[in-house]
Amino acid sequence: MPSKTINPEDWLAALDESGFRVTTVQEILIDIFAHSEYPLSAEQAWDMARQSRPKTGRATVYRTVEKLENLGLIRRVHGYQGCSHFVPTLPELMMLFICLTCGRTDYLDSQPLENLIQHSEDASGHHITESRLQLFGACVDCQQNA
Amino acid sequence: MPSKTINPEDWLAALDESGFRVTTVQEILIDIFAHSEYPLSAEQAWDMARQSRPKTGRATVYRTVEKLENLGLIRRVHGYQGCSHFVPTLPELMMLFICLTCGRTDYLDSQPLENLIQHSEDASGHHITESRLQLFGACVDCQQNA
DNA sequence: TTCAATGCAAATATTTTGCAATTCG
DNA sequence: CGAATTGCAAAATATTTGCATTGAA
Numbered sequence: 001m002p003s004k005t006i007n008p009e010d011w012l013a014a015l016d017e018s019g020f021r022v023t024t025v026q027e028i029l030i031d032i033f034a035h036s037e038y039p040l041s042a043e044q045a046w047d048m049a050r051q052s053r054p055k056t057g058r059a060t061v062y063r064t065v066e067k068l069e070n071l072g073l074i075r076r077v078h079g080y081q082g083c084s085h086f087v088p089t090l091p092e093l094m095m096l097f098i099c100l101t102c103g104r105t106d107y108l109d110s111q112p113l114e115n116l117i118q119h120s121e122d123a124s125g126h127h128i129t130e131s132r133l134q135l136f137g138a139c140v141d142c143q144q145n146a
Numbered sequence: 147m148p149s150k151t152i153n154p155e156d157w158l159a160a161l162d163e164s165g166f167r168v169t170t171v172q173e174i175l176i177d178i179f180a181h182s183e184y185p186l187s188a189e190q191a192w193d194m195a196r197q198s199r200p201k202t203g204r205a206t207v208y209r210t211v212e213k214l215e216n217l218g219l220i221r222r223v224h225g226y227q228g229c230s231h232f233v234p235t236l237p238e239l240m241m242l243f244i245c246l247t248c249g250r251t252d253y254l255d256s257q258p259l260e261n262l263i264q265h266s267e268d269a270s271g272h273h274i275t276e277s278r279l280q281l282f283g284a285c286v287d288c289q290q291n292a
Numbered sequence: 293t294t295c296a297a298t299g300c301a302a303a304t305a306t307t308t309t310g311c312a313a314t315t316c317g
Numbered sequence: 318c319g320a321a322t323t324g325c326a327a328a329a330t331a332t333t334t335g336c337a338t339t340g341a342a
Contacts, residue, residue: 019321021315021321021322023315023321025322026322041306042306055323056323056324057323057325058307058325059308059309059325063322078224078229078278082222083224084228084306084307097272100275100276106270106272108266108269108270109266112265112266113262115258116259117281120258123254123255124252126243126252126281126283126284126289128243128281128282128283130282130283132278132280133278133279134277134278135272135277136274136277136278137274137276138272138273139272140271143271165296166297167295167296167297167340168341169297169298169340170341171298187331188331188332189330189331189332201298201299202298202299204299204300205298205333205334206297206298206299208332209297210297230332
């Protein structure tokens with residue numbers, strides 16, 4: 001069971017290292033994404049940001065989300081009708097499980113996926129530079145409560 | 147190398163079996179999606195449909211795409227800025243490769259993925275009912291032309 | 293004949309952009 | 318101060334819906 005270590009400080013450092021400014025709004029948004037157990041859309045993040053800072057602009061949130069995605073700090077995940085929701089990216093390649101009942105996310109051991117990708121590269125001849133694996137189903141808790 | 151056998155006839159049969167009518171517009175759209183080598187958005191499909199049938203309505207295309215997705219005949223794939231593009235679903239579980247250079251899609255042998263899912267279920271305790279694996283990179287041709 | 297399917301236009305929803313004001317470094 | 322960031326409003330996209338008409342079974 002891989003530990004989920006997401007540190008907002010690291011995200012701020014990443015912002016800084018990339019030459020961006022560390023602003024209040026971005027701190028708030030980083031905190032929101034880094035601590036969410038569920039995939040969030042830009043719209044949802046905007047709502048949450050305004051709870052602690054009412055005058056936060058919608059466009060700022062969309063721009064920040066885009067920035068965080070470009071920096072590789074968050075990534076899009078599939079939902080039922082699109083993939084406008086984001087989850088934190090973890091340092092290594094990870095497999096993401098999303099519970100269809102409660103929506104909670106869980107990161108699984110990714111070693112099998114690395115092996116699979118290696119195997120697929122060899123078998124197909126394609127050069128694979130990025131992979132997305134999302135698994136859906138019922139989490140341990142929701143299976144028990146069913 | 148798994149063979150890509152997509153038969154528009156089967157899709158029409160699936161429509162019929164589900165109690166839907168087999169109409170001209172839907173035949174055209176099924177043909178478009180079943181034969182495309184590239185992921186298509188509803189908007190792109192609309193453009194293509196109007197080439198053979200100019201008065202085709204945009205809403206009809208969106209409604210048909212939704213229907214085909216619900217029937218499991220097509221599925222969303224990740225693109226650069228979203229996942230509003232669709233590819234045909236193949237009968238068995240498949241791994242989809244998308245070339246970042248030319249956009250072509252390729253279906254890879256899925257046996258390794260089935261093994262991986264089985265392994266992940268055992269290791270995590272979650273019950274996995276659906277999975278999406280998309281691989282991105284450079285296809286064999288584009289590697290050579292680089 | 294009957295009701296699903298369609299086209300059209302309008303309504304929503306979502307995301308992006310222009311720009312003056314603000315703020316970090 | 319100087320440039321990146323922000324808020325606001327407007328614009329551009331994308332998707333959905335209402336409704337009268339059409340067409341498949």
